[in-house]
Amino acid sequence: MPEAATLPTRRDEAWRYADIDAVARIGATALDQWRDITVEAGETWRETMVIGGNAPELHRIRLTVGKGARGELFATNVGQDFTRLEIEITLEEGAHFEFGGVTIGGGNAVREFVTKTVHAHPNGTSNQTVRSVHWGTGTGNFLGEIKVARHAQKTDAAQDFKGLLLEAGASANAVPQLEIFADDVKCAHGATIGQLDESARFYMAARGLSPEVTQRLLVQAFLGDAFVELDDEETRSALLNAALKALEGADL
Amino acid sequence: MRKEKEHAVLTIENLSAEVDGASGTKQILKGLNLQVAAGEVHAIMGPNGAGKSTLANVLGGKPGYDVTGGSVTFKGADLFDLDPHERAATGLFLGFQYPVEIPGVSNVQFLREAANAQRKYRGEDPLSGGEFLKLAKEKAGLLKLDMEMLKRQVNVGFSGGEKKRAEMVQMGILDPSFAVLDETDSGLDIDALRVVGDGINAIMRAPDKGVLLITHYQRLLDVVKPDRVSILAGGRIVQTGGPELALQLEDEGYDAVMADA
Numbered sequence: 120m121p122e123a124a125t126l127p128t129r130r131d132e133a134w135r136y137a138d139i140d141a142v143a144r145i146g147a148t149a150l151d152q153w154r155d156i157t158v159e160a161g162e163t164w165r166e167t168m169v170i171g172g173n174a175p176e177l178h179r180i181r182l183t184v185g186k187g188a189r190g191e192l193f194a195t196n197v198g199q200d201f202t203r204l205e206i207e208i209t210l211e212e213g214a215h216f217e218f219g220g221v222t223i224g225g226g227n228a229v230r231e232f233v234t235k236t237v238h239a240h241p242n243g244t245s246n247q248t249v250r251s252v253h254w255g256t257g258t259g260n261f262l263g264e265i266k267v268a269r270h271a272q273k274t275d276a277a278q279d280f281k282g283l284l285l286e287a288g289a290s291a292n293a294v295p296q297l298e299i300f301a302d303d304v305k306c307a308h309g310a311t312i313g314q315l316d317e318s319a320r321f322y323m324a325a326r327g328l329s330p331e332v333t334q335r336l337l338v339q340a341f342l343g344d345a346f347v348e349l350d351d352e353e354t355r356s357a358l359l360n361a362a363l364k365a366l367e368g369a370d371l
Numbered sequence: 372m373r374k375e376k377e378h379a380v381l382t383i384e385n386l387s388a389e390v391d392g393a394s395g396t397k398q399i400l401k402g403l404n405l406q407v408a409a410g411e412v413h414a415i416m417g418p419n420g421a422g423k424s425t426l427a428n429v430l431g432g433k434p435g436y437d438v439t440g441g442s443v444t445f446k447g448a449d450l451f452d453l454d455p456h457e458r459a460a461t462g463l464f465l466g467f468q469y470p471v472e473i474p475g476v477s478n479v480q481f482l483r484e485a486a487n488a489q490r491k492y493r494g495e496d497p498l499s500g501g502e503f504l505k506l507a508k509e510k511a512g513l514l515k516l517d518m519e520m521l522k523r524q525v526n527v528g529f530s531g532g533e534k535k536r537a538e539m540v541q542m543g544i545l546d547p548s549f550a551v552l553d554e555t556d557s558g559l560d561i562d563a564l565r566v567v568g569d570g571i572n573a574i575m576r577a578p579d580k581g582v583l584l585i586t587h588y589q590r591l592l593d594v595v596k597p598d599r600v601s602i603l604a605g606g607r608i609v610q611t612g613g614p615e616l617a618l619q620l621e622d623e624g625y626d627a628v629m630a631d632a
Contacts, residue, residue: 319471321455322470322471322473323473324459325431325432326541328456328488329488336481339475340476341475
């Protein structure tokens with residue numbers, strides 16, 4: 120019997136802000152479709168993805184990062200319907216996991232990143248940066264669970280979430296969840312949600328920039344942090360441009 | 372139209388405005404009249420709380436500042452018909468007393484977008500990357516601001532003096548026909564004051580331009596010699612004169628000068 124033949128409920132912590140009706144429309148069998156990726160010791164694996172369309176999407180990835188290896192995932196989530204990227208990461212000794220994500224959009228869709236990072240061995244590091252920009256009654260979520268095993272000393276894990284709401288009615292949720300059993304570790308997490316800076320908007324208007332251009336520049340600046348660790352100009356631009364294209368369609 | 376107005380760049384008539392604050396709205400400008408002719412540098416001085424910054428913000432169109440009466444004519448058109456970015460594109464430059472930091476946006480990107488947005492509004496061709504950089508280098512040189520500073524984020528990590536010089540570099544690049552400079556001299560040391568003052572002269576001294584120079588101190592007026600000086604007090608212009616009025620204020624103070632009037 121498959122482990123997830125039944126639909127999750129919002130009482131499950133990892134599905135707390137999800138659109139369960141949309142999951143039902145995808146069908147429960149999608150819950151069993153995991154992509155398994157193993158990064159061999161010392162290797163580097165990187166993937167960039169633009170996800171989200173007019174129908175609900177569920178992407179589930181299990182990533183094992185070998186000894187001294189590096190796994191990097193960067194994603195722009197522009198779903199017009201419920202779009203969820205879920206990643207379970209297991210880090211071997213001295214491995215690194217890097218995640219940069221953007222959720223952006225209006226309507227009333229829910230877009231979310233859900234990560235579960237298991238620091239199973241010593242000296243592992245992980246860094247996750249998520250930026251969410253929403254309007255209408257759109258929602259962006261980042262649920263980040265970090266587990267540090269008892270012997271995973273010198274773990275250094277960081278999570279950073281910032282939400283930018285362009286209209287009243289939009290929402291963003293950040294749920295950092297830390298379970299730390301080792302005593303010599305660093306686990307940093309931060310979450311803030313705000314609006315566009317009014318004084319910056321007026322300053323830019325006073326230099327001749329229209330409200331639309333001002334908004335694009337400020338959103339672009341806001342999103343930039345999510346892909347700052349992506350060491351490839353071309354793919355970084357592609358991810359940012361996909362996000363800004365979603366903003367162009369905004370009726371604000 | 373009266374004859375003298377044909378040469379005025381900016382005409383403010385009976386302007387009243389209030390500001391939304393934490394303790395409700397407050398009437399700040401109470402029937403202000405002022406005219407700045409083409410080619411004129413007009414200094415505005417006045418005690419704290421007189422309404423000098425409010426005047427600058429109302430002219431720029433800052434949200435939270437509501438015009439409750441009167442009119443402002445800028446280059447023959449009703450200024451209040453224009454949104455803030457349209458006012459800028461029409462040639463109005465507002466120099467901020469406290470320039471705003473914009474993390475994540477470089478000066479070069481910001482100013483190129485701004486210059487080209489203004490050009491587009493006026494129906495002109497955009498500047499190419501090369502043309503823009505040449506212009507930016509020239510104006511940064513004029514203000515003795517390292518070109519490297521312009522590659523950094525807008526005003527982020529700039530000292531008070533650097534921010535004010537950067538404002539003037541922006542003014543040089545955007546080349547407005549009228550500048551409202553709100554305490555551009557505050558926070559400047561003696562050498563920087565001279566550089567900024569020379570910059571204002573170089574950029575804005577022209578027969579078809581005008582400047583409204585809001586300041587507390589004569590020292591800026593020693594460099595940017597005003598043609599006219601007005602005292603703003605209690606939300607109105609209470610006295611206008613030549614450059615000697617600023618010197619008299621420096622010697623005697625507002626109370627004495629206004630009591631004489």
